[in-house]
Amino acid sequence: MKNIVKIIMIVLLIQGCKGQEEKKESMIKADVNYKNKIFQKTYGVVSDKVNNCFEIPDYKTFRNRVLEVYKIDIDKSEFMDIELTLKDYGQVAMKNYKFIIPATSDLPGDPRREKDDPTLINKFDEEASIKICHYNNMIFYNDVGATNWVKSKHPYEMIEIVKEYGYTKNKDWLQFAFSKSKLYEPEELKSFLFDVKCRGEWRGESGDCNTxxxxxKDMLDKMIEYGAELSQLSTVANMVSNGKPQMYEEDTEELYAYLMAYCYKAGQSGIIEYLYDTDPKMIEVFRKKDFYGIEDLEDFTDNFYKPQNKRFGISSLGPDPYIAYGVINDPDGYTNLRDGKGTSAKVIKKIKEGEKFGIETNTGEWWIVVTEDGTRGRIHSSRITIVKE
Structure with a gap:
């Protein structure tokens, strides 16, 4: 008898859960139908005006471009208007009409705003349609005139494509966004370097989500390649290290190490030297990761870096702390002291004719030397004359 009661209870529970799911699906479908009905009524006028200045692409082209630039697959949504960002009133893809409404288009009667009267869409003006057309011509056809118009009138829209969506395949857009943004502020720099998204497929009823x-990584490489302001990269690395692990997809310790290593790639060798001084174990962390494939970082670590208690200048030690001593051999009367191998490496200072320096290593073409004030760097061996073994 007890078993029969249990079976009945289980069946009722299953039916109850099934009923709730069906009710939820019904509510979602009704919401979709309602919004799409309002959408069709209000945006017909918008579509007619946009068609006059923007060549509507075919659906496949539209979907693929939205997926490429905004990282959103419009086929996964039943709505006709698909928000492309977590921000309120951001860019919206018009699925059926095949154009995008930019964030700065404050359209009257916008069905995304429940307080607006949809009938006000009849007041939709020419300026709004021009704004939408220029934006879409830039996105879908990379039109130069439209691009310059957006840069001039609504630069925020172009910056958002890079900062909000992380698009890195257009050099012009990247350089413009980098130059017009306050990358010297850690939070601004972080907003470019990190993609923020919902953990789940859909937002909650309030529109919020657990991010x-x-x-x-491709953005970080582009920022280094195009010489963007990265003086606060180590600050961002520390922000990540001090943040909650659940905030990031990657391991926070690994992220910290990666960003600090890339400080070197960005030309901040002093940051790495300070890191090694304060946290020597990072040397082995980098080594286990093969120095993240960053050129010369292993060489810097093994041959160039000296622990703080072993750094010295010629005048501060005994008579023979080096392999040898030398002076420059250059018809110009000076030689550049560089922070790495090759003539493309950063110039630290100039060593003039007659200045004596110590030689730490004499292997390869670029030797490591130390000047009398303690500055360490590399000089090509052809520019060195040994004066004392």
Whole structure:
């Protein structure tokens, strides 16, 4: 008898859960139908005006471009208007009409705003349609005139494509966004370097979601390649290290190490030297990761870096602390002291004719030397004359 009661209870529970799911699905479908009905009524006028200045692409082209630039697959949504950002009133993809409404288009009667009267869409003006057309011509056809118009009138829209969506395949857009942004502020720099998205597929009823961040490694490489302001990269690395692990897709310790290593790639060798001084174990962390494939970082670590208690200048030690001593051999009367191998390495200072320096290593073409004031760097061996073994 007890078993029969248990079976009945289980069946009732299953039916109850099934009923709730069906009710939820019904509510979602009704919401979709209602919004799409309002959408069709209000945006017909917008579509007619946009068609006059923007060549509507076919659906496949539209979907693929939205997926490429905004990282959103519009086929996964039943709505006709699909928000492309976590921000309120950001860019919206018009699925059926095949154009995008930029964030700065404050349209009257916008069905995304429940307080607006949809009938006000009849007041939709020419200026709004021009704004939408220029934006879409830039996105879908990379039109130069439209791009310059957006840069001039609504630069924020172009910056958002890079900062909000992490798009890195257009050099012009990247350089413009980098130059017009306050990358010297850690939070601003972090907003470029990290992609923020919802943990789940959909937002909650309030429109909020539990966010999670992931590093845009391609963005970091582009910022270094195009000479963007990265003086606060180590600050961002520390922000990540001090943050909650659940905030990031990657391991926070690994993220910290990666960002600090890339400080070197960005030309901040002093940061790495300070890191090694304060946290020597980072040397082995980098070594286990093969120095993240960053050129010369292993050489810097093994041959160039000296622990703080072993750094010295010629005048501060005994008579023979080096392999040898030398002076420059250069018809110009000076030689550049560089922070790495090759003539493309950063110039630290100039060593003039007659100045004596110590030689730490004499292997390869670029020797490590130390000047009398304690500055360490590399000089090509052809520019060195040994004066004392």
């Amino acid at each position: 999670i961040s992931s590093l845009r």
